[in-house]
Amino acid sequence: MATHTVSERSTKRIRFWERLYLPEIAKGLTLTFKQMIKPSYTRQYPEEKFEPEASYRGRPVLVQEEFGERCVACGLCSRVCPAIAIEVQAGETEKEKERYPEKFEINMLRCIFCGYCEEACPEEAIVMSRDYELVFNNFDDAIFGKDKLLMPVSQLQERLEYLRQYKG
Ligand code: SF4
Ligand code: SF4
Known part of the structure; x- marks a missing residue:
């Protein structure tokens, strides 16, 4: 059995x-x-904005201090960018910093918001912001130069603090 x-x-x-x-x-x-x-929830955008956390990866921006941009035009961000979206041209100054980006452009049609530029930057000069609203009318408008990329450091404090904790 x-x-x-x-x-x-x-x-x-x-x-x-x-x-x-x-x-x-x-x-x-x-x-x-x-x-x-369950009750459904719909955000009434754009009247009701989404306020992302500091960990959010919105469009990359350049950190602007009182003396100007932090960037020293080393080109590391441009090298690591997988989308080949960043173009940097270095210029020389008489100041202590010596080098600055004469030209700094990001093609926002190429950018995939990966954050590699931020990770590679030795100066914390390029960071991912909370800005997610991007509107272009033509290809030229999607090329962001320093005029659109520079953002005062006071508006990026939470992201910089998050990065210090994350990298620390
Ligand atoms: S977020 Fe990524 S794709 Fe966009 S510019 Fe930085 S490295 Fe390039
Ligand atoms: S943003 Fe940072 S990595 Fe890119 S060129 Fe400037 S200093 Fe170098």
Whole structure:
């Protein structure tokens, strides 16, 4: 006479219920009905803005200090950018900083908001902002120069603090 261990018997019982599919269907329907009676929520954008956390990766911006941009035009961000979206041309100054970006452009049609530029920058000079609203009327408008990229450091404090914790 064949004998079965406890684990063999329970395996057979599970397989039988699994073959029926009924418990799983009932579980799925219960979940669906629960969701159906929950109140739905729709954000009334653009009247009701989304306020992202400091960890959010919006468009990259250049940090502007009182003395000017932090960027020293080393070009590291441009090298790591997987979308080849950044173009930097260095200029020389008489100041202590010596180098600055004479030209700094990001093609926002190429940018994929990956944040590699931010990670690579040795000066914390380029960071991901909270700005997610981008509208272009033509290709030229999507090339952001320093006029659109520079953002006062006072507006980026939370992101810079987040980066220090994250990298620390
Ligand atoms: S966020 Fe990524 S894709 Fe966009 S500019 Fe920086 S490195 Fe390039
Ligand atoms: S933003 Fe940073 S990584 Fe890019 S060129 Fe300036 S200093 Fe170098």
